Amino acid sequence: MPFNPTVDIDALRAGNRRALARAITLVESQNPAHRPAANALLDSLMPYTGTSTRLGISGVPGVGKSTFIETFGLRAIERGQRVAVLAVDPSSPVNGGSILGDKTRMESLSRADGAFIRPSPAGDSLGGVAQRTREAILLCEAAGYDQVWVETVGVGQSEHAVANMTDAFMVLMQPGAGDELQGIKKGILELADFIVVNKADGDATLLAEASRRHYQNAVNLLTHNGFWQPQVLSISAVTLNGLDTLEGQLQDYLRLGSKSLAARRTGQNLSWLEEQLRTLAWQAITQDPDAVTRYQRAREAVMNGTMAPIPAAMSVLQP
Amino acid sequence: MPFNPTVDIDALRAGNRRALARAITLVESQNPAHRPAANALLDSLMPYTGTSTRLGISGVPGVGKSTFIETFGLRAIERGQRVAVLAVDPSSPVNGGSILGDKTRMESLSRADGAFIRPSPAGDSLGGVAQRTREAILLCEAAGYDQVWVETVGVGQSEHAVANMTDAFMVLMQPGAGDELQGIKKGILELADFIVVNKADGDATLLAEASRRHYQNAVNLLTHNGFWQPQVLSISAVTLNGLDTLEGQLQDYLRLGSKSLAARRTGQNLSWLEEQLRTLAWQAITQDPDAVTRYQRAREAVMNGTMAPIPAAMSVLQP
Structure with a gap:
């Protein structure tokens, strides 16, 4: 049965465990098509977190x-x-x-x-x-x-x-x-x-x-x-x-x-934002088949000692 | 006196300290215009490293x-x-x-x-x-x-x-x-x-x-x-x-x-390559003024608790 990413927000807010379980399944989904719904769900629930x-x-x-x-x-x-x-x-x-x-x-x-x-x-x-x-x-x-x-x-x-x-x-x-x-x-x-x-x-x-x-x-x-x-x-x-x-x-x-913990959470969230942004930037490379081919060639050159890592990295981005 | 990124490779290879110092100054340069010369220098010297x-x-x-x-x-x-x-x-x-x-x-x-x-x-x-x-x-x-x-x-x-x-x-x-x-x-x-x-x-x-x-x-x-x-x-x-x-x-x-150390060096070089590639991917964001503005907005939304970090990160890349 394909997962249908519809979450009953009212039920979730009321503490319904099935609704919560479905919501978690939605944010866990590795199907990129589910991400917009997951983001919308998180946005609407942010005030209650x-x-x-x-x-x-x-x-x-x-x-x-x-x-x-x-x-x-x-x-x-x-x-x-x-x-x-x-x-x-x-x-x-x-x-x-x-x-x-x-x-x-x-x-x-x-x-x-x-x-x-x-x-x-x-x-x-x-x-x-x-x-x-x-x-x-x-x-x-x-x-x-x-x-x-x-x-x-x-x-x-x-x-x-x-x-x-x-x-x-x-x-x-x-x-x-x-x-x-x-x-x-x-x-x-x-x-x-x-x-x-x-x-x-x-x-x-x-x-x-x-x-x-x-x-x-x-x-x-x-x-x-x-x-x-x-x-x-x-x-x-x-x-x-x-x-x-x-x-x-x-x-x-x-x-x-209590004070330190509030600052700790804000810091955690900002790190999370930056980390996520770095992940997305990296994904742009690893999801491009041509870049992946160039990366593989660069790795081999580094392993053989024929290229230093920095020029090798640049060769991946600048074909 | 502006730095002129010319390195005498023969002198460097012969152990001339001034040539080595100049070469290091070249690779240390934060001027992006010097990078191609630095990469060419490193490429030509790789066999001797x-x-x-x-x-x-x-x-x-x-x-x-x-x-x-x-x-x-x-x-x-x-x-x-x-x-x-x-x-x-x-x-x-x-x-x-x-x-x-x-x-x-x-x-x-x-x-x-x-x-x-x-x-x-x-x-x-x-x-x-x-x-x-x-x-x-x-x-x-x-x-x-x-x-x-x-x-x-x-x-x-x-x-x-x-x-x-x-x-x-x-x-x-x-x-x-x-x-x-x-x-x-x-x-x-x-x-x-x-x-x-x-x-x-x-x-x-x-x-x-x-x-x-x-x-x-x-x-x-x-x-x-x-x-x-x-x-x-x-x-x-x-x-x-x-x-x-x-x-x-x-x-x-x-x-x-000796065996473990050879493997350690190869591993270090491959990590360095990936790290450099991630850095370049991140630089593509931080050197784009529009992306920087969106990132600042995303950080504020996360600090105020109005956006979760993952949607916030996506808002930076997908304006």
């Missing part, structure tokens, strides 16, 4: 992200919040399932009235996936979600992308040494506002506490700009240990940083 | 970089090497002096026959400065320099740029806690192949040793891809303590990594 707490949540597979988000989300819903969970997973196949955002992973949350869960959009580049997710955030806000959580796996550059579209960035860590190294390697400690060692329960309690101290030491080595010193804590998404503390700290962060 | 050891050297002001480079350079010259020192300093004013590369800083080295020292090119963006420095590396190689060292201050993104144009990246560190934090904050430990605590002499010897252990611990936390575990050592550019060790390690690095 910017209203949520945007939280990035990262962690390697196996760290217990789904359980955490389910628990954390249900608690927010109990407090009267509406929670949307989006995923950014650039490794997911272009056509097909994603390792993130699968509704069956978070069964109780996905059945809750105040929740909306959306898998990662298909895409061949992180940039494309990130752009579509940024638009999905706006749509969720227009649909009345107070919390928009963007989930990503702890690999590659996706954390940077997610940190650049959210107000707060949280990293879940495994108790134990292996993942500690992984986390530090990716420079993720510099991005994180909250470093949360999960699975601090049962036999792993002591190990989690040791990991927490380890990360605390690592964070102490960083100098941090701005109003916030990254918080390090250990929790259990199963026993609920530490979740009160985490929620309190998140409140503190949002209250203390 | 790629022959040097490209070493990046970074460190905050005050760490003793000039003294180190002077000492390290004179030792290389004594071994029969020819050494070129280039600087990347994006903070230097567009027209005027640079805090790096000042010949008077390295008086003995600048007077040595086998040395060539060049200050940072003027430029308003790191990208522009980096591109011109990459071309200057090629010119130094064509002029027969065995060693091309690219120096940068330990601030901002310039280390990434320098690491992306060199075979090995060395960071000089101050003994003591303040700079340790600074170094770690900038993620520089992930870039460094060599972490060198300078000033391990006199009263500072013990402090330098403590710093060395500190960095060693930090490096042990990182997982490192490839053939090389970053080396951490303390030296004195004054007493020459540790310089033999450093030179030996650098030799090991180049020998062990």
Whole structure:
């Protein structure tokens, strides 16, 4: 059945999840013919956006992200919040399932009235996936979600992308040494506002506490700009240990940083505009078959060492 | 006196420093009318490039970089090497002096026959400065320099740029806690192949040793891809303590990594080509006054929250 890009804006604004899902499908569409409708939709909804707490949540597979988000989300819903969970997973196949955002992973949350869960959009580049997710955030806000959580796996550059579209960035860590190294390697400690060692329960309690101290030491080595010193804590998404503390700290962060966060969002939007404009300019080259042929020739000349990169680049634009 | 972009290629190839200096001035020129001559020069010299050891050297002001480079350079010259020192300093004013590369800083080295020292090119963006420095590396190689060292201050993104144009990246560190934090904050430990605590002499010897252990611990936390575990050592550019060790390690690095380094250079060149092509595509927008006006309007709409960034970007390209 071909996708018909008609979105019921009133239903979306009233919180109808099917209307929201259709709207996200529209902005995610890689069919250029759908873009004008997507733009018109976003334009009409802009006045109703910017209203949520945007939280990035990262962690390697196996760290217990789904359980955490389910628990954390249900608690927010109990407090009267509406929670949307989006995923950014650039490794997911272009056509097909994603390792993130699968509704069956978070069964109780996905059945809750105040929740909306959306898998990662298909895409061949992180940039494309990130752009579509940024638009999905706006749509969720227009649909009345107070919390928009963007989930990503702890690999590659996706954390940077997610940190650049959210107000707060949280990293879940495994108790134990292996993942500690992984986390530090990716420079993720510099991005994180909250470093949360999960699975601090049962036999792993002591190990989690040791990991927490380890990360605390690592964070102490960083100098941090701005109003916030990254918080390090250990929790259990199963026993609920530490979740009160985490929620309190998140409140503190949002209250203390309200001014900085507004500036952060404006800066994020302007970067997004420039990035998009650069993408469009680049697309003008990569969608021109003659330019693509010249680019391939230029790459070969550079690989063979017969041309320096700058003249090679000019040869692509000036045939 | 207007710059006349004529370069004596034979003199350059024979190692004449004035000819090399003129050639670098030509590729650094921001006058678009000079570009064809610069490209022709680079094209004709390409067969003679790629022959040097490209070493990046970074460190905050005050760490003793000039003294180190002077000492390290004179030792290389004594071994029969020819050494070129280039600087990347994006903070230097567009027209005027640079805090790096000042010949008077390295008086003995600048007077040595086998040395060539060049200050940072003027430029308003790191990208522009980096591109011109990459071309200057090629010119130094064509002029027969065995060693091309690219120096940068330990601030901002310039280390990434320098690491992306060199075979090995060395960071000089101050003994003591303040700079340790600074170094770690900038993620520089992930870039460094060599972490060198300078000033391990006199009263500072013990402090330098403590710093060395500190960095060693930090490096042990990182997982490192490839053939090389970053080396951490303390030296004195004054007493020459540790310089033999450093030179030996650098030799090991180049020998062990010869295959990886060839692939690293090809990858650097292809990235440079794509980056340059993207820059040219972006320039086509920023040099069109009508597009600039539309971009300004789009930025205002995004700041006011009346347009989402993607439609705003399209409004710039499709008036």
